[in-house]
Amino acid sequence: MLRSIAYQVLDKDVMLYEHFIPIFRGKRRIYREGDGEWQQSQLKEFVHSVLEQRQPRPLLLFVDALDECNEQAVRDVVGFLESLSIHAVQAGFELRICLSSRHYPNISMKKTLELTVEKSKEHRRDIATYVREKLRIRDYAIEAEIQKKADGIFMWVVIVVSLLNKAYDEGRIEAMQKTLQEVPNDLEEVFNTLLRKDDPNKAEMILMLQWVLLTQRPLRPEELLSQNRGHLLSHQRH
Structure with a gap:
């Protein structure tokens, strides 16, 4: 989740993107032959550095569907965002965060405005x-x-x-x-x-869910459709 937040912030702000490039290149040099996956601590450090840039405009973070993520990951990210908001106030940076979730998991914050939709x-x-x-x-x-x-x-x-x-x-x-x-x-x-329930397309639906859940990387819609059709045709021939 934190990786997604960092990516979307960079995607929407050219100045932050330019600030990120040297960090990315430095990491690439270090991990040229090793594991270059971004760790949570590195992502948190980068997001914190965003506040230190003292951007001329406010930063708005909208994080939707927290209930669809792993509970421990949600607690970690919410805790980080809470500390980030405190740091933003201290740095004189205008940061606004909106989190949305169903009622589970029940994760509280010290200072928040809560709206039950x-x-x-x-x-x-x-x-x-x-x-x-x-x-x-x-x-x-x-x-x-x-x-x-x-x-x-x-x-x-x-x-x-x-x-x-x-x-x-x-x-x-x-x-x-x-x-x-x-x-x-x-x-x-x-x-x-x-x-x-009985459905003539049930086998195809189950197969599609299996592709989505078990694939090693996210599939594009056309890939998912192609894999599904190919498997069903093979099954029908047998």
Whole structure:
């Protein structure tokens, strides 16, 4: 995560990029024949050095989906960012950090302004608008039940609205009501249900997930599609 933050900061700021080049070249000379992977301590040192440059404009860091990372890595990065903010104040540097996450893992900071999105009226209004615009038909009872079961989880709404539209196409409003009754409230259970259900493309979906999880490097979309098709065709011939 820290590597990603450093990369994106460099990608957006030419002055910081120019400051980074000598550091990169120095490391490359040292590790010409060895392991040149950047260590956490080196990345932290570089990010700290950014503050010492006293940039004329503020630095804004947006870190999304902390809950999707390893908990210990999250705690380490959050702790580092907290110390970085203190250092920024001492250095007279304007640094703003926004972290977003689901409620797990529960990681606190000493000084922070916390906003629980799903409890805000604006968030619930956005959900209501999405349901009204995306649902195939207008049915106030179904719309109200969606919002109630969603409990503020927008991703749940997106998936369930798609399922309800499919049910409507296949069996009209009664099928929508049945689907809504059966769909779990918990988002992870919704994913589990989708993975367990019979689907003509299930083998392809599982194979694609395996490629994503087990590959040694991130695959480009065209590579993923090519690998998937090639494997399925080979399997069909056998």
